[in-house]
Amino acid sequence: MSERVREKLNILADAAKYDVSCSSSGSNRKNNNKGLGDTGGGICHTYTEDGRCVSLLKILLTNFCIYDCAYCVTRKSNDIKRAAFTVQEVVDLTMNFYRRNYIEGLFLSSGIFKNADYTMERLVQVAKKLRTEHKFNGYIHLKSIPGASDELMHEAGLYADRLSINIEIPTESGLKLLAPEKNRKDMIAPMNYLKEEIIAKKEEKRLFKKAPMFAPAGQSTQMIIGAGKETDRDIMYTADKFYRGFQLKRVYYSGYVPISNDSRLPGLGSSVPMVRENRLYQTDWLMRFYGFNVRELLNDANPHLDLEIDPKLGWALRNLNCFPIDINKADLHLILRVPGIGMQSAHKIISARKFHKLSWEHLKKIGVALNRAKYFIICNSNEMERRDLTETKIRQFILAGSESKYLKNSIQQLSLF
C-alpha cells in the first residue's frame, strides 16, 4: 500500500498548499479521556523553506472536482493527476503523524465530487472517526463545502475545532467571471448557519459545563489576492463585512500564485503579490486591534493601499491635522494611531508615563520606531520637529531614511504574521 499512499499524499498535499491558513490555536481541547493529544498553544512543528509555519497536516481528501474555477489547480479542465484518499487513509496518516510529534492536527479540504453533501459527508466521517474511535483530541480544521446541508454542518461542528469556507474571490462580479458555476449564496448559507450555532452552543456551554463543544476555534475564510481586478478597498470591505456579519475569527489573504495561462488571470511567470498581501494583513490588523474603521484606511479617494509605506503611516499622512499627539497625555486609542508605535509600545507608554514624563530617550528604549513616529508626536523634550512639513516631505524623509529596511521588509514580511 505504501507506494500508492505516497503518491496520493504528494498529489493531495501539493493541491492543498495554496490555502494559507495554518493556525492551530484558538481551541482548548483537553486530553481528559486518556486518548491522544490536546490543543491550545498552536505549535509550529517546522517551517517551509519560504518560512511559513507548518503545524497541520494539510491535505485534500480528493482533487477530483466537478467545478472549473479558473484560479484553482484542481479545476476540472486542468490536465493533472487525480487521486483520492479513503477515509481510513486520512485517519491513519493523521494519527501516525501526530503520534510522532510532526503535527498539531489535521486540516482537511476537498475538491467537490458528485455533489456538496456527498463530499462533506466524507470530510465529516474522517473527523468523527478520529474523535470517537481513536479518542483524538488534536486540532481538526475542516473546509466546509459550499452548499452542504445544515445537518452535515452541524455534525462537522461537533467534531472539528475550526470550519472554514473560502470566499476566494472578493467580489461577486469577479466570482462570476472566474467561477461562473459557483455562487456566493451557497458559500454564505453554511457560514450563516455556523454563526448561529456557534453562538447558541456557546450560550449552552455557559449554562451546562457538560454541553458538547461546537467548533471552539470558530470560522475563518480566505481570499485570493490579485487573481481578479479587485481593488484593495473591495477586498477589505468584504473582509470587514465578514468579520462583522459572521464573526469570523480570521480572514486570510493569499497572493495569487499563477497556475495557468487563462487570459482572465495573470499569466504564468507573473510574480506573487507578496508586498500587497502583507499590506492587506497590516490593514486587517489595524481594523481588528488598533481601532481603525476600514473606511478611514480605504475609500473612494484611496481605493488601493500604498505599497511603499504601511497603511497606518499612509493614513497619518493624509490626516496630518490629527497630529501631533502628546505622548504624555493622549489616550491609548490615539497613541495607537501613531505610525511607528505598535501595540506593545503603546501599552508600555501608558504604564511608564505614570512614573515620569517620557522623552525621546525613553520612547526609544520602549521600542518606538522614532524615525517614523517623530513627525507625529510631542514628548518631554525641547528638540521637536518644528518645521511645518508637508505630507510629501515627511514621506520623502521617512522613505529616504529607511530605504534598505523597506526592501528587507518585503522579503521578511511573512514573519509578521
Added chain:
Amino acid sequence: MVTLLYDKTWQGLLTAIFDIYDRKFSLASIDYTERFQPDVFAKHVEVITDDIKASRVMAGLQRKASAEAVKNIYAAFLSELPGIENTILAYARLILSSNQSIEHAYGHSAVLKVSQVARMVHREKHRMEAFIRFKLTSDNLFYAAIEPDFNVIPLILTHFRRRYADQRWLIYDLKRKYGIYYNLLTVEEITIDFNQNAGEATTNVFHEDEDLYQTLWKDYFKSVNIGARKNTRLHLRHVPKRYWKHLTEKLL
C-alpha cells in the same frame, strides 16, 4: 571567601543557599564538585543536599516573590551556564532581603541576568516541544533523541505526558545522558547504557511502519513548499541548523 560545592541538583543548590544563610557566610560562591578547581588558598565546604533545607528556602522565595519569578529562577538554573549559581544566589539574596517586589528592578544585574537566561531557556523548551520527533520502535515505544542547548527535560515533561497519554514514549537527552520514560501511567527518569545494547540494536530496532511514515513526512514537507515564495533566511531563523540533526524532515 568560601566556595560551597553542591551536587548540581536543584535541591542541592537550594540547600547551598540555606547553608550560606545558616552559617552566615557573607562572601560565598557556589560551584559544583566536578567543575571545581581546588585552590590551596580558598576555603571550600561540601554541601550535603537536604530536602528539608531546600524546601525552607523554596518557601521563603515563594513567600516573597511571585510564582513567575520562582519559575524563572528554576529555568535559569536549568541553563547550566557557568556561574549561574552565583547569579541565582545574588538574586535570592535580593528577594529575601527586600520588603518590596524587586522582580522588575532590572537595574540589578542579577535580576536582569536571571530574566534574560530564563527567556532563553523557555525558548529552548518551546523549540523542543516543536522539534522532538518520535520514532516507533519494534516494541511499540515512541523514542526521541534530543540534544538541547539547555537542560529542558524537566520543563517539557508535563506537556508530553498530557499530550501523549495513550502511547509509551521515551525522550532521551544525549548530551546530558538521561531521559524520561512514560509507561502509560507515570513518567520516570532513566539512563541508558547504549554500548551494552549496541550489538542487537543494529537490526530491526524500529517498527516496520516507521520508515514509511518518515518518508511520508519528508514527502509532505517537500510538497508544502511554494517555490515561488522561497525565503531561506527566514527559514533558518525559525529552524536553526543545529536542530536539523534530529529533524526527520531535514534528513536526506
